[in-house]
Amino acid sequence: MQSKLSDIELIEQTLSGNQSAYADLVKRHQRFVFTLAMRFAKGREDAEEIAQDCFIKAYRSLASFQRQSKFSTWLYSIVYTTAMTFLRKKRVDTDSIDDENTYIQVESQSSAYDVNNAENKSRSFYLNQAIEQLLPDDSAIITMFYKGEQSLEEIGQALGMEANTVKVKLFRARQRLKEKLERNLKHEAKELI
């Protein structure tokens, strides 16, 4: 039985001309990269565009990957910069993405939709809903910390921040997430009564 190749081994194979090795690398990281892109783009089509762009950019600069950090950390830094560039472009046409009101609107829309399906929802549904209502930075940090197997230092590296700043941001993001989750659940309980 062939053992699973590490990211570095796949990178070496890719650099020596084996494109299917890169396809394996994409398969391995696509779910997380796509989720991270979703945290910024808030729409599947845009997220797909960002995620694809990230993998193509990563392929282009694969030779410059220094291997001093994990491949995933390096990849997430590409996701972050690509998503930021994407959002900056989008901001020209739409309202500021940092505007909390934008998310309040989304929140109220989804809450209205929730009323019809209340019985079928699990707590994880509300958690995902609450994450969607967070600011992109907050939801990205939470996703990277809990699902990306990244330490505070690595998240800092990917986002271009100090580990301590990430620690503070993570704490605040968790608080906001908790508040939004409680609010959503309370709202749902009221609707059920």
Place this chain on the structure above:
Amino acid sequence: MNNIEEILWNYIDGNCTTDEQKTISTLIEQDEVYRLKYQELLILNKEFTAIELDEPPMAFTYNVMEGIRAEHAQQPLKAAPNRRIIMGISIFFVLTLVCLLVYAFSNVDLSGVHIPVSVPAGLKMPDVNNHTIKSVIQGFFFMDVVLALFLFDAYLRNKKTAKQV
């Protein structure tokens, strides 16, 4: 309250020193507020860990690889010249050179030159001052310079591409 939460999150994340860990453990055991908050945060932490990742479309990997292939296919067109084109250009110049030589030798008139060696009758030396031949030679050298620059450009592009990969 925030301070307690911050302390407890650090404890849960494992960002405390050994001494701090011991102190917090004691607080959780003895202090009701700490204990309840700790339990609440533990539940939240468990929930956050269970966040589900979004699933990209089925053709995601294929699309990425297609994007890479498309980009890769475009690069050689810019970076590396087609060998057939180079061969064609080379053949064109070799033929031109042969034609030029044939033309030159066919026009050589050595009747006025006194060479001790017997020269075949009708052989003429090329007239360099002839304007037609002069412009042909100039044109030939000009094309040679263009070809040399083209090949040098191709060489530099190849080198740059190899560096990038």
